[in-house]
Amino acid sequence: SYVLTQPPSVSVAPGQTARITCGGNNIGSKIVHWYQQKPGQAPVLVVYDDTDRPSGIPERFSGSNSGHTATLTISRVEAGDEADYYCQVWDSASDEVFGGGTKVTVL
Amino acid sequence: EVRLAQSGAEVKKAGESLKISCQGSGYRFTNYWIGWVRQMPGKGLEWVGFIYPGDFDTRYSPSFQGQVTVSVDKSITTAYMQWTSLKASDVGMYYCVRPSFYFDSSGSDVFYFETWGQGTLVTVSS
Numbered sequence: 001s002y003v004l005t006q007p008p009s010v011s012v013a014p015g016q017t018a019r020i021t022c023g024g025n026n027i028g029s030k031i032v033h034w035y036q037q038k039p040g041q042a043p044v045l046v047v048y049d050d051t052d053r054p055s056g057i058p059e060r061f062s063g064s065n066s067g068h069t070a071t072l073t074i075s076r077v078e079a080g081d082e083a084d085y086y087c088q089v090w091d092s093a094s095d096e097v098f099g100g101g102t103k104v105t106v107l
Numbered sequence: 108e109v110r111l112a113q114s115g116a117e118v119k120k121a122g123e124s125l126k127i128s129c130q131g132s133g134y135r136f137t138n139y140w141i142g143w144v145r146q147m148p149g150k151g152l153e154w155v156g157f158i159y160p161g162d163f164d165t166r167y168s169p170s171f172q173g174q175v176t177v178s179v180d181k182s183i184t185t186a187y188m189q190w191t192s193l194k195a196s197d198v199g200m201y202y203c204v205r206p207s208f209y210f211d212s213s214g215s216d217v218f219y220f221e222t223w224g225q226g227t228l229v230t231v232s233s
Contacts, residue, residue: 031217035152042202042224043152043202043223045220048207049219054221086151086152088219090215090216090217090218093169097154099151101151101152
């Protein structure tokens with residue numbers, strides 16, 4: 001099955017830029033989506049189709065995907081961005097379509 | 108507004124059966140896939156299975172195939188997931204999801220999870 005690898009944690013100061021990576025074999029040939037999950041809440045889609053944002057998601061959230069790494073970038077980080085973030089690709093033959101998740105801590 | 112309203116938390120014993128539900132509203136129910144994602148305590152997200160109410164086509168994760176059944180009742184725009192014999196390992200938060208679906212340029216399926224329900228917590232005691 002296709003494996004997605006995320007760092008367990010990323011720390012960032014308010015106002016700085018957070019970059020959350022999602023590694024996978026030739027992931028640049030796949031379509032990647034990203035979710036934000038705050039404690040005690042359901043996940044929320046923040047980026048789909050590598051780079052698109054659903055309505056209501058701030059422009060501070062952006063995505064890129066090339067080679068073996070997809071990246072979710074959060075610019076001008078705010079305290080409210082503290083959450084777990086998951087990448088996702090679709091492979092119906094695989095048990096695992098989500099990365100393991102990255103906990104973003106705002107210092 | 109698209110909304111997925113899930114049934115309440117369940118506490119069951121191992122070996123018991125269970126059926127949880129998710130009512131969709133705010134969209135044409137038969138035109139979109141609907142299904143389930145699990146999150147075990149303190150862990151990440153796992154896809155379970157989906158169903159297309161228009162023709163009852165179903166997709167299951169290999170890990171959940173044969174372990175659960177996903178179904179729908181179109182007349183009340185409700186999706187279900189059921190177990191015939193719960194195990195302690197079935198514990199977790201189960202989120203109802205409405206995936207978006209299309210075929211990519213190579214003709215492969217693409218699913219992503221645009222809308223989520225509030226979650227149904229399933230607790231199983233042995």
